[in-house]
Amino acid sequence: MSVPRTLQTYWDACRQGLVVDEEDLKLEGFDTRLKGLSEFHEYWARKIEALRKTPVFEDHLEYLYNTSKSVPAFLTSCVLPLSALSTSSLELKFTPSVNYAPLEPLDSRHHLLSALSDLELALLISAARLDIVAHTDTVNFSMAYDEYTSQMGKQRVQSASSGVLALGAAARAWGRGTAAVAWERLVSLDLLIPAGIGGRSNAAHGGLESKMWKLDVALEEIPPAVELPGFLAKWCTQI
Secondary structure (H helix, E strand, O other), X not given: OOOOOOHHHHHHHHHOOOOOOHHHOOOOOOOOOOOOHHHXXXXXXXXXXXXXXXXXXXXXXXXXXXXXXXXXXXXXXXXXHHHOOEOOEOOOOXXXXXHOOOOOOOOXXXXXXXXXXXXXXXXXXXXXXXXXXXXXXXXXXXXXXXHHHHHHHHHHHHHHHOOOXXXXXXXXXXXXXXXXXXXXXXXXXXOEEEOOHHHHHHHHHOOOOOOXXXXXXXXXXXXXXXXXXXXXXXXXXXX
16 A cells, blocks of 8 residues: 555545445445444444544544554554443544554554565565556455566566576565465564455455455655665566
8 A cells, every 4th residue: 555645545544444335344244134234334434424524533633644644553543432432422532632642653664674585575566566557555465476476577588688597596486385474474564454444354254365455655665765686676666
């Protein structure tokens, strides 16, 4: 997922953590046969839209956007307000941002990039490329691995045509099993964020190949954050 470039796109991403789209209710684990579910869904969606327009929440959202643009930071800030909800009170209450004490730092995860292996970087870059070439802000392992193998194939052709016989061990095309382990490490570092609410539907209904994720780093942010091998640097610029 590219870093949101406007407050509205940031809110659109954050809103997915508070409201389930009606067509996704069953997929997210809701019993769609439950009486009153549709009415409550409409009621909750209206409450969230009303909350969005309140000055305190607007300040809170702008604070997070201007300091981190981090969707996980927003979701973390929702933990206490959501835990305070009850059947007798469904009002989400946010404190002013000046009093906001985050449960974890709001800095980006760019510093983690230098600790990634070449394969992990290659998969992260491949996933970030899809945001541009495929016009999608969500990606799964299968999509990222296909883009990775496609780029490696092009690299081998270019190297052969230029008379370079070997790319080196770092530029070898790794198998799907090894790549899956690298993908899971990206998940463990929170460089990949579940696309669904809490990732519940993906976890229940999709395995590694199909589970959808958003990226917490944009393609253009990777080269300044880490020294890349030449072939990976090209992947970031040659779209």
